[in-house]
Amino acid sequence: MKFDVILRVGTKLILPFVLLFALYVQMHGDYGPGGGFQAGVIAAGMIILYAIIFGVRRAKEIAPQRVVEIMIPLGVLIYAGTGVVSMFLGSNFLDYSHFAHDQLHAHEWGIFIVELGVLVTVAGTMTAMFYAFSERGR
């Protein structure tokens, strides 16, 4: 689809808003609908859309395959690491009570970090799967 002007220009216009929406879903997960999983899928969808329109090679310049594959275990590590940190702070595994002085901020921080882990793993997995399929097709 390299020579389809409408698709290329349209994609260029849409992409920043897709990324912004992914970040919005991620950051506002505790106030509105959504969370790390949805945000991760939307962010991966942005990379996949770019790869379909402009080619996988150029998509790999934005999101290199090595980085994407590292993201898969990294998210799980962030999630489990949050639990370990909360244990070091003197509460149960994945109990966020001691992350800040008041309860609201403590829970917000805990949920934010944990959702970040989910985002990293989901976005990495989906993008890496797409890369794997596109490589196999050659």
Added chain:
Amino acid sequence: METFVITVLLTLLAIVTVAIIRQRNMYSVVILSSVYSFLMASVMLVLDAVDVAMTEASVGAGISTVILLATLYLTGTREYPTARGTGIPLFVSVVVGAALVWGTFELPAFGLADTVIHKHTAPLYIEMSQKHQMPPNIVTAVLADFRSFDTMGEVTVIFTAGIGVLMLLSGRRRRDEVEVVKVTESVETFGDDVADENEPDGPNGSAA
């Protein structure tokens, strides 16, 4: 109004399902299942399950459609009719479907507030999330705070599934093939050594 919208959506869902069953071109099936996911997301939206609707729209209609299209690129787009009869599968699905419909007769009326599922843990979550000053979206509070351990398991499932797909698809078989070649080479040299050791005995014995 809500009943009307739900009725229209469910009718469209039934039509799309029949179209998927009758279709032999896999490309059309993938696109129709994407339509099915969008309709399902709309149903979830009408039922006020916005989080589920968002997941259904992004995963069901977005990512899985792309992945299925990529799979079709690798396999082929035509489904060939099977030689076996359709009697037994039809019988099983009709019986199971009838059993499921029969099971819904015992369910409480749709939207009733004082049923068991709304009285058991849900009030506890609402009360506790206010007491501990959790974020306003209780769905997120339940998923990432009360039941954070479950969500960690889910992330691990995604991790495992992703690693599995990557191992199946990635071109790293070559390294294994190289290793296999090395192994066979070493076996051959080992066999040669054995043969060398046996040589003084073997041919002489057979000659004698």
